Amino acid sequence: MNKLKIIIIPLLILLACQPAAEEQETQKFVFGYNEPVRGVWLTNVASEALFTPENVEEAVRKCHELGINTIFVVTWNKAMTMYRSQVMKELTGYEIDPVLDPDNTGRDPLQEVIDEARKYGIKVIAWFEFGFSSSYQEDGGIILERKPHWASLDAQGNLTTKNGFEWMNALDTEVQDFILSLILEVVNNYDVDGIQGDDRLPAMPSEGGYNPEVIEAFKADNFGMAPPDYHKDFNWVQWRAEILNDFMKRIYNEVKAADPNCIVSMSPSIFPWAKEEYLQDWPTWVNFGYVDMIVPQVYRRDIEAYTRTLKAQFRYVLPEKMYQFVPGLLIRVGDEQPSEEFFIQMIETNRSLGFDGEVHFFYEGLHKYTDILKEFYNN
Numbered sequence: 001m002n003k004l005k006i007i008i009i010p011l012l013i014l015l016a017c018q019p020a021a022e023e024q025e026t027q028k029f030v031f032g033y034n035e036p037v038r039g040v041w042l043t044n045v046a047s048e049a050l051f052t053p054e055n056v057e058e059a060v061r062k063c064h065e066l067g068i069n070t071i072f073v074v075t076w077n078k079a080m081t082m083y084r085s086q087v088m089k090e091l092t093g094y095e096i097d098p099v100l101d102p103d104n105t106g107r108d109p110l111q112e113v114i115d116e117a118r119k120y121g122i123k124v125i126a127w128f129e130f131g132f133s134s135s136y137q138e139d140g141g142i143i144l145e146r147k148p149h150w151a152s153l154d155a156q157g158n159l160t161t162k163n164g165f166e167w168m169n170a171l172d173t174e175v176q177d178f179i180l181s182l183i184l185e186v187v188n189n190y191d192v193d194g195i196q197g198d199d200r201l202p203a204m205p206s207e208g209g210y211n212p213e214v215i216e217a218f219k220a221d222n223f224g225m226a227p228p229d230y231h232k233d234f235n236w237v238q239w240r241a242e243i244l245n246d247f248m249k250r251i252y253n254e255v256k257a258a259d260p261n262c263i264v265s266m267s268p269s270i271f272p273w274a275k276e277e278y279l280q281d282w283p284t285w286v287n288f289g290y291v292d293m294i295v296p297q298v299y300r301r302d303i304e305a306y307t308r309t310l311k312a313q314f315r316y317v318l319p320e321k322m323y324q325f326v327p328g329l330l331i332r333v334g335d336e337q338p339s340e341e342f343f344i345q346m347i348e349t350n351r352s353l354g355f356d357g358e359v360h361f362f363y364e365g366l367h368k369y370t371d372i373l374k375e376f377y378n379n
Contacts, residue, residue, distance in 0.1 A: 031292040032263045036357030037326045039070035047364045050109045060116035067377025073113045075126040083110035123193040126186045131200025132170040140166050152208035155229045160208035170204035171243050187258045194263025202244040203278040206231045241281040252290045265293035283316035299330035303345040327358045332365030
């Protein structure tokens with residue numbers, strides 16, 4: 001009997017120390033998944049995939065054949081929606097990007113993608129690509145024409161512009177309410193599996209935020225001291241980044257309140273560049289539980305740079321949060337694509353570092369690697 005006790009007691013202690021099966025599953029895979037994330041971004045730029053129902057059907061079928069299990073479909077771009085939006089109709093008069101429904105038939109590309117994806121068990125995540133950007137080389141575009149006080153200002157008092165993109169003031173609660181209204185409109189009206197922001201959501205160029213009301217708020221928090229003209233000043237960057245952190249937390253909480261099963265994913269630039277240039281303090285989002293999935297854009301043009309950059313991101317994420325981390329791969333920009341050798345090297349590097357999946361930017365780039373992807377994803 002004493003021998004039996006000696007055997008049973010350590011066994012009970014060992015079992016008590018083991019996480020439950022559900023906890024092990026949660027730790028292994030991103031929330032909402034029972035397998036690695038293998039995704040692709042589906043765009044309305046440099047691609048015809050969303051322009052007809054037939055093209056949508058073909059694109060989703062292609063993704064299924066390649067072993068893609070998640071489509072991040074563009075939902076918000078160029079101050080237009082790829083779904084029928086009452087929010088945008090009231091603001092701009094455009095319910096949907098007219099290019100996607102030129103004959104005003106009531107077509108809804110987002111719903112089409114969802115319907116097709118359901119046939120194959122593919123998850124659909126609504127990607128709010130344009131984020132806080134108001135326009136691209138349009139001096140603010142239709143949004144700032146309607147709402148000029150939404151503009152972000154630089155240190156010279158001009159509209160914040162970076163790489164051709166013009167920006168709304170992401171620190172303004174009214175602007176934040178607008179972006180969140182788009183996100184919740186999709187979560188409440190469509191059977192999406194999740195939502196995603198990227199390097200423009202939540203984000204703003206660090207050159208921005210020199211609006212009078214922002215300056216006064218900064219002074220109130222800093223003993224009357226005005227923000228420095230140098231937009232990358234550490235304290236000035238940190239102060240604005242914390243406002244975006246709070247907004248990220250709000251996105252997460254309100255999305256989960258609307259649908260607890262909705263995945264909240266973000267795809268920022270690499271850190272710390274993301275924070276210095278776009279106020280994206282995404283390690284805080286991960287480590288404090290404001291996201292379910294993080295997909296850093298590890299966009300590099302050779303395997304040494306890719307491996308070095310990917311590894312560098314690890315130091316910012318708590319070990320127990322690494323299951324939320326999915327590398328983002330650049331597989332096409334313009335007419336440029338990685339060689340097949342480099343593409344294979346990136347995936348093999350991911351596997352060697354413990355990542356069984358990745359997300360590809362973007363759909364049109366997949367065609368070059370059909371046989372490679374089938375080999376990796378369908379075996």
